[in-house]
Amino acid sequence: MDWGALHTILGGVNKHSTSIGKIWLTVLFIFRIMILVVAAERVWGDEQDDFICNTLQPGCKNVCYDHFFPISHIRLWALQLIFVSTPALLVAMHVAYRRHEKKRQFRKGDQKCEYKDIEEIRRQRFHIDGSLWWTYTSSIFFRLVFEAVFMYAFYFMYDGFRMPRLMKCSAWPCPNIVDCFVSRPTEKTVFTIFMIAVSSICILLNVAELCYLLAKFFLRRSKKAGNQKQHPNHENKEETKQNEMNELISDSCQNTVIGFTS
Amino acid sequence: MSWGFLRDLLSGVNKYSTGIGRIWVAVVFLFRLLVYIAAAENIWKYEHDEFECNIKQPGCENVCFDHFFPISHIRLWALQLIVVSAPSLLVVFHVAYRENREKHHNQKLYRSPGERDGGLLCTYLISLILKTGFEIIFLVLFYKLYNGFKVPRLVKCDVRPCPNTVDCYISKPTEKMIFLCFLVATSCLCIVLNLSELSYLIFKYSLKCYLKKHIKKHQ
Numbered sequence: 001m002d003w004g005a006l007h008t009i010l011g012g013v014n015k016h017s018t019s020i021g022k023i024w025l026t027v028l029f030i031f032r033i034m035i036l037v038v039a040a041e042r043v044w045g046d047e048q049d050d051f052i053c054n055t056l057q058p059g060c061k062n063v064c065y066d067h068f069f070p071i072s073h074i075r076l077w078a079l080q081l082i083f084v085s086t087p088a089l090l091v092a093m094h095v096a097y098r099r100h101e102k103k104r105q106f107r108k109g110d111q112k113c114e115y116k117d118i119e120e121i122r123r124q125r126f127h128i129d130g131s132l133w134w135t136y137t138s139s140i141f142f143r144l145v146f147e148a149v150f151m152y153a154f155y156f157m158y159d160g161f162r163m164p165r166l167m168k169c170s171a172w173p174c175p176n177i178v179d180c181f182v183s184r185p186t187e188k189t190v191f192t193i194f195m196i197a198v199s200s201i202c203i204l205l206n207v208a209e210l211c212y213l214l215a216k217f218f219l220r221r222s223k224k225a226g227n228q229k230q231h232p233n234h235e236n237k238e239e240t241k242q243n244e245m246n247e248l249i250s251d252s253c254q255n256t257v258i259g260f261t262s
Numbered sequence: 263m264s265w266g267f268l269r270d271l272l273s274g275v276n277k278y279s280t281g282i283g284r285i286w287v288a289v290v291f292l293f294r295l296l297v298y299i300a301a302a303e304n305i306w307k308y309e310h311d312e313f314e315c316n317i318k319q320p321g322c323e324n325v326c327f328d329h330f331f332p333i334s335h336i337r338l339w340a341l342q343l344i345v346v347s348a349p350s351l352l353v354v355f356h357v358a359y360r361e362n363r364e365k366h367h368n369q370k371l372y373r374s375p376g377e378r379d380g381g382l383l384c385t386y387l388i389s390l391i392l393k394t395g396f397e398i399i400f401l402v403l404f405y406k407l408y409n410g411f412k413v414p415r416l417v418k419c420d421v422r423p424c425p426n427t428v429d430c431y432i433s434k435p436t437e438k439m440i441f442l443c444f445l446v447a448t449s450c451l452c453i454v455l456n457l458s459e460l461s462y463l464i465f466k467y468s469l470k471c472y473l474k475k476h477i478k479k480h481q
Contacts, residue, residue, distance in 0.1 A: 002296075002299055002300070003296075005266075005296070006296065048312055048434070057316075058314050058316040058429075058431070059314055059316055059416070059429060059431035062312065062314055062431040062432070063415055063416075065433070065434070066415060066434055066435055066436050069434075069437070070436040070440070071436065071437045071440050072305075072434075074304075075301045075305065075437065078301040079297070079301060082292060082293070082296055086292055086293075093285075093288075097281075173316070173416075
């Protein structure tokens with residue numbers, strides 16, 4: 001179980017995403033997860049071993065390290081990536097639910113079902129409309145929120161995005177103010193800025209996708225309203241037919257229920 | 263043999279689960295297993311090396327570490343993941359038993375071997391109860407072993423051969439505490455999911471039974 005498993009899960013969602021969503025997923029996997037695993041983890045690998053304080057007092061180094069790094073950058077990034085990927089699962093679950101419903105309809109032999117076999121249902125790509133639109137939009141919204149929260153947490157915890165070379169520590173049991181030196185501060189700053197930049201790009205992509213979905217939604221609504229105005233009679237006839245069918249269905253349901261209870 | 267085995271096992275169970283069961287599997291994968299492997303394991307990697315006592319007495323550090331950490335947080339976490347996922351095997355075994363039985367008798371004995379009715383429903387409910395029980399046991403164990411879910415920066419140790427009370431410093435206590443809180447939160451979420459699934463199944467099948475009896479009475 002590792003990032004590869006996450007890739008498999010999210011890869012399934014990719015089929016039903018918009019083009020911007022596919023770009024976002026690619027950026028996530030190549031520029032964030034891969035960089036984290038292949039490069040960033042090594043840079044932070046020896047962070048406590050090579051964190052050196054100018055004192056022989058036992059315990060001072062541990063305490064100072066804990067004071068300046070309540071949670072390591074690398075762990076915060078891993079958590080950020082996990083939280084940011086999670087909303088896509090909502091979409092995956094919704095798609096799986098829709099597929100399940102279609103399979104059930106198909107098995108019942110419903111005339112409305114236009115699929116030839118189960119395999120076609122499995123392979124089918126759903127359009128983002130109806131309730132799936134709401135699920136998809138909420139997932140993008142949550143992604144945005146998580147990205148923003150983690151970026152703010154980063155900024156707040158480390159007073160900006162720069163890694164200083166030297167930190168002055170006076171936490172007990174350090175006897176006085178002690179100089180502590182961070183290992184590889186420039187390399188860490190470079191990677192931090194890189195990860196923040198890619199996070200910002202992901203935020204922009206999410207905002208663009210959200211705007212695109214909203215624009216599509218309003219366009220579709222105005223088209224429907226426009227169509228209704230042009231063909232009111234046709235729409236009314238369809239509506240009356242539908243109403244009649246609904247009445248027939250509700251009548252037969254009532255009869256069935258009465259049959260059960262009598 | 264690695265965590266991939268657990269992942270395959272849980273994916274197999276997913277097929278026979280309810281919607282809430284699938285959410286439980288997703289929570290275990292993403293928020294427990296993946297966080298454990300991607301983040302938590304590395305925090306505790308050098309815990310013994312970085313555990314430092316203010317003394318030069320040989321053996322004192324070893325003895326103090328052993329006294330305060332009879333079993334490391336991370337090992338307990340791994341055990342919890344394995345034990346909590348194990349009851350799902352009962353369901354998989356029962357379905358396999360049903361399929362075997364059908365093959366042995368060469369006829370269709372069940373509407374579908376994976377359908378949750380009769381014996382399989384009981385097995386499923388038992389697995390839910392066991393999962394919840396194990397979660398609670400491990401949370402209580404964590405609480406009792408470490409006096410709460412806090413990881414202190416400093417512990418005072420006076421076990422032999424330490425000559426007096428000695429100050430010992432734990433490495434990365436804040437980070438460890440953050441991840442422990444995360445573990446407790448996800449465990450509680452899993453307990454809530456299991457209890458909801460249990461109530462949902464009991465309610466659904468009692469209603470089904472009641473309706474069936476009702477129909478039989480009127481026929």
